[in-house]
Amino acid sequence: MNPTDPASVLTDSAALTELTTGLTAWAGSIMSALLRPWVGYQLLIALSVFAVAHGLAALIRPRVHEWLREREGWPKYRLRTALVVIRRLRMVIFVILLSIVVLVMREVTWPSRSFVLVVLRDLGVAWLIIAFATRLIGNALLRAIVRYGAWIWVTLSILGFWDEAQTVLDQAAISIGETRLSALMVIQAFVILGVLIAGARFLSTTTSATIRRNKEISPSMQVLAVKFLQVLLYGAAFFIGLKLVGFDLTGLAVLSGAIGVGLGFGLQKVVSNLVSGIIILLDKSIKPGDVISLGETFGWINSLGARYVSVVTRDGREYLIPNEDLITGQVVNWSHSDDFVRLDIFFGTAYHDDPHKVRQIAVDAAKSVDRVLSFKAPVCHIVGFGDSSVDYILRFWIRDPTGGLTNIRGNVYLALWDAFQEHGISIPFPQREVRMLGEPEAKPATVPD
Template sequence: MADDTGTGRAFPNQIDGTTPSAPASTPSDAPGFVPELATQPVTDLVDLGQSLYVQAEMFLTSMLRPWNAYQLAIALGLWALAHILRALLGPPIRNWMGTREGWPKWRMRILVVVHQRLRPIFFVMLLWIAVVVMREVTWPSRSYILGIIATLATAWIVVVFATRLIRSIFLRRTVRYGAWAYVTLHVLGLTSDAARLLDRAALEAGEFRISLLLVVQAVVILGVLIAVARFFTSTTSKRIQSNEDISPSMRVLIVKMLQISFYGIAFYIGVKAIGIDLTGLAVLSGAIGVGLGFGLQKVVSNLVSGVIILLDKSIKPGDVISLGETFGWINTLGARYASVVTRDGKEYLIPNEDLITNQVVNWSHSDDFVRLDIFFGTAYGDDPHEVRKLAIDAAKGVDRVLSFKAPVCHIVGFGDSSVDYILRFWIRDPTQGLTNIRGNVYLALWDAFSENNISIPFPQREVKMLGGEMPSAPD
């Protein structure tokens, strides 16, 4: 710890760099055995642990000094004062936030995060005020501990706000805790010692060596790069999805390609930054690729089918399709499946391979115009010319039926009890449903026929009893 002159580090390095020799009981006559090399990692760890123990003992001893104890007491008092300020000012700030109608969502999210961190924010502000005041009225060494606490608290608050940009909760917590640990070690001057300790805790097998330091670096670097790649991917995807000049299928394809590119670049840069050589993985990756090719044929087939669908634009988000008994519109196109939402609210996840190999009816592939047919019959005593005219006029009066593509009505046959007709009409919004428009046209036909005395016959049967008289009706 620093003395009353205010100089020195918080935790001075006590490592002298010497390496203890091997124990006398080591079998030095064994062939190929070198005592110094065999005991080097163990002795280094012991030496470093003793150094850290000495520094921790010096820190605890320094806390017994009056001014250091006073500074800790001042920090605890400022924390209690920050808690009181949070209790007093938190509700009014919350009420003020509720009146901010019309503000952008990003600004409201910042306010919510700030409101959740009011206590540490007040604590940091009070700490720096106390540090400035004490440096003006007393010696710098008597505010040294407060300065360290203020620096650590400020760095931790900055880390909290910076990691809020990471959406993944697991990744956010990993980066946050890692950044807190690094900042703490850096402020206390223990970065090099911690790095040496983590580097010496390693597993070695021939030329292969992996240490805890390498694992920590990999987690931090890859976490940051993946978070940056995810941020750029989401931002670019929103702009592409809002561009009306690009077709929906091309938007999906571009977004997928950007995701693969950004995450691939992030992984490659992270691995190279850590220092891992990827050339040795070429043979292994080839063998793994062959195994995956046989074991994941369906998955690969669906992935390739999804790319083909996006390229040939046969199906795109918003199209109305029929596949077997499934009728609905495409909600999303994924890498493995397509999401089809039906009129009854069910969402079917259809594999991309089925959309390629099976017969699919795309009601809105080239345009939105769809022709619908309905069948009906009238009695033989009704004039067919008048029936056709009434049917066409009834269809024209229904909403969603197109007028510039005039409905037509034709006789298709003479049935057992009725003259059979077909009524054809066009719509341009199949996403609004087909059954409902057919029902509306049938209802319009019913009203028109009722007003003009056109009858709709139905089969009638007469039953005769053979071998006796008809039974008389009961009284």
């Protein structure tokens, strides 16, 4: 729209005049409603009822808290619902008392003299319903937008001003090319998208919990199904919300195509990690709970993300490894097909010790350690004759690599030490003879006659 165009200026002036007229008429209708007879008395009665509700809530709330603390066997959802009711206890009591007052006044006087009280009661009931319903929305900002948007809409509807408000909001608009964007459309978009996204989140959480409880689905497929379900539900909520508002999705499709081309070049690593994550979930090479080692990192898979894999080590550190590294790098999965892991330790004994006896003692010592498997019997072999010792390798199996590898090796070494001490087996250490050049050789001592 050209601001120098006289026709545009006249159109803007007419729209502004119409908007001002609508606001003036709306404010006048509100003032005329407030100046009706008996309105002041009804407002005074409502304030009195609210004061009584406030006092009763302050008196009842501590006792209800004490009663809830004794309900140890209650499920969490029931306790959370009770806490929400306690937080709204004053409004609940106010609505109940006001309903009683309305019934009494309708019996003793004309219905018109309780009109304001009826409106306040309906507003209180609507507020409670909206407050309880919006507890399903996890995001605080989105919950506030939906709650107050629904509250304003219900208030205007109950007061009978929704048509006037709708007209005023529709007149407050701007034009961008051929698209007309009004305040009413923006508010509807926020509320509708908020409700749809909250519904998608509720369905996603409920369905994800059901999928995770299904033991017939592998952990990797559970993660893939949950991620796919979340993308499907949130995407459907977004596009359905835009369609309900009246947004033209044709232009959005063209724009998303152009954005996709740009993102393809600028976010190659991100896209690569996303695709690698899907491949990992499909081929089941790693899954939550597996014990892996990648370079210097050794730990177990905590979770599989869309961009990275969370690996927790035994010292409590959590490494976020990009999915691409797991696809292109060499990964040792200690529990891919089964949980059995073979460990090797090396030791040496003196040459005067019988190697047959040493091998049997070493095998018996390994069997005495708790985590060493007995049905996969340990074995001990001679691997070489060193400068100072006969060198051996002791091999044994475990099936719980998540319990740690260094500690089980240490326990086996300690069992070897105790067994060798008990049987008199010596563990030699290198011995060196140092001679100083230029010193005369020592003469042998002579024994006197």
